[in-house]
Amino acid sequence: xxxxxxxxxxxxxxxxxxxxxxxxxxxxxxxxxxxxxxxxxxxxxxxxxxxxxxxxxxxxxxxxxxxxxxxxxxxxxxxxxxxxxxxxxxxxxxxxxxxxxxxxxxxxxxxxxxxxxxxxxxxxx
Amino acid sequence: xxxxxxxxxxxxxxxxxxxxxxxxxxxxxxxxxxxxxxxxxxxxxxxxxxxxxxxxxxxxxxxxxxxxxxxxxxxxxxxxxxxxxxxxxxxxxxxxxxxxxxxxxxxxxxxxxxxxxxxxxxxxxxxxxxxxxxxxxxxxxxxxxxxxxxxxxxxxxxxxxxxxxxxxxxxxxxxxxxxxxxxxxxxxxxxxxxxxxxxxxxxxxxxxxxxxxxxxxxxxxxxxxxxxxxxxxxxxxxxxxxxxxxxxxxxxxxxxxxxxxxxxxxxx
Numbered sequence: 001x002x003x004x005x006x007x008x009x010x011x012x013x014x015x016x017x018x019x020x021x022x023x024x025x026x027x028x029x030x031x032x033x034x035x036x037x038x039x040x041x042x043x044x045x046x047x048x049x050x051x052x053x054x055x056x057x058x059x060x061x062x063x064x065x066x067x068x069x070x071x072x073x074x075x076x077x078x079x080x081x082x083x084x085x086x087x088x089x090x091x092x093x094x095x096x097x098x099x100x101x102x103x104x105x106x107x108x109x110x111x112x113x114x115x116x117x118x119x120x121x122x123x124x125x
Numbered sequence: 126x127x128x129x130x131x132x133x134x135x136x137x138x139x140x141x142x143x144x145x146x147x148x149x150x151x152x153x154x155x156x157x158x159x160x161x162x163x164x165x166x167x168x169x170x171x172x173x174x175x176x177x178x179x180x181x182x183x184x185x186x187x188x189x190x191x192x193x194x195x196x197x198x199x200x201x202x203x204x205x206x207x208x209x210x211x212x213x214x215x216x217x218x219x220x221x222x223x224x225x226x227x228x229x230x231x232x233x234x235x236x237x238x239x240x241x242x243x244x245x246x247x248x249x250x251x252x253x254x255x256x257x258x259x260x261x262x263x264x265x266x267x268x269x270x271x272x273x274x275x276x277x278x279x280x281x282x283x284x285x286x287x288x289x290x291x292x293x294x295x296x297x298x299x300x301x302x303x304x305x306x307x308x309x310x311x312x313x314x315x316x317x318x319x320x321x322x323x324x325x326x327x328x329x330x331x332x333x334x335x336x337x338x339x340x341x342x343x344x345x346x347x348x349x350x351x352x353x354x355x356x357x358x359x360x361x362x363x364x365x366x367x368x369x370x371x372x373x374x375x376x377x378x379x380x381x382x383x384x385x386x387x388x389x390x391x392x393x
Contacts, residue, residue: 015236015252016252019236086255106344
């Protein structure tokens with residue numbers, strides 16, 4: 001990946017939101033996963049993932065469950081995770097950040113919200 | 126040389142009656158000649174000084190004036206550039222907002238028409254309502270020509286005491302009934318309603334149902350009226366996408382049944 005092009009893993013059950021990310025996040029490379037379980041399997045094939053966009057409410061494995069798995073894994077625990085969810089209460093945000101998320105964005109979101117967070121979290125030191 | 130009076134030296138000639146050129150004393154004549162030549166020299170020097178002084182002062186003042194004018198001109202240019210920059214920033218923000226809206230509209234249209242599976246079209250409608258509009262509770266009503274009222278084709282987080290709960294809506298909400306009757310999109314109307322918005326669903330000119338938004342996500346910052354474009358898109362596309370999918374699904378089912386019969390008759 002180049003400095004401008006990052007590999008981003010999207011874990012989200014809504015096809016509409018996947019399509020939004022595809023348009024919004026050009027020229028980044030996106031790996032699409034539709035639940036936490038599939039994301040865990042895919043992460044092994046994409047160890048160069050630089051950021052994860054994570055929904056909370058998904059079938060099979062929820063976002064928080066997925067987050068606890070990768071935070072316990074020494075290989076992937078350093079990848080910044082951004083929760084993007086319709087759950088917008090204060091306690092939801094708190095729970096997500098305490099679980100290890102680097103940022104929390106509520107839906108519906110604007111392109112600049114996502115782009116700004118990605119730029120901030122993937123900036124090279 | 127701008128209106129400045131030049132210092133001149135005027136050599137006065139002696140009156141004619143007093144001409145002493147024929148004076149008997151040649152010394153006086155010589156002295157007078159010497160004096161005249163000195164005066165002529167002085168006059169020349171004065172002219173030189175006049176030229177030098179005259180040529181320097183006015184340009185210096187002109188340069189100062191020109192510099193002041195240039196500074197003023199540059200200040201105007203800077204002011205204009207700053208104004209342009211501000212305007213361009215506003216235009217950029219507007220363009221980005223517009224691009225975001227167009228992106229949402231494109232994605233919504235794409236998702237509505239990407240599949241001919243009625244279940245997927247309904248999911249797309251639900252995702253548009255939830256993820257693009259920020260609705261937390263809504264129902265999709267499709268007119269039921271057989272039993273009257275509307276079939277509740279899709280519902281999300283509807284209170285069980287609501288008249289929209291269950292599989293059928295018999296009418297009773299003034300705003301929704303009005304939209305089902307005249308096909309006009311209504312937002313937070315003052316008439317009696319438990320809905321925030323009633324979006325008519327049209328197939329060509331016929332009103333075939335409505336998307337009724339009952340509640341929004343608490344954290345949604347902008348009012349529903351700002352999402353008018355997406356609501357209009359739903360009104361125009363959701364029903365046709367859903368009906369096309371239903372017709373295709375029904376036709377496909379019939380085709381498979383007929384194919385099975387043909388296979389049975391042929392004994393394959």
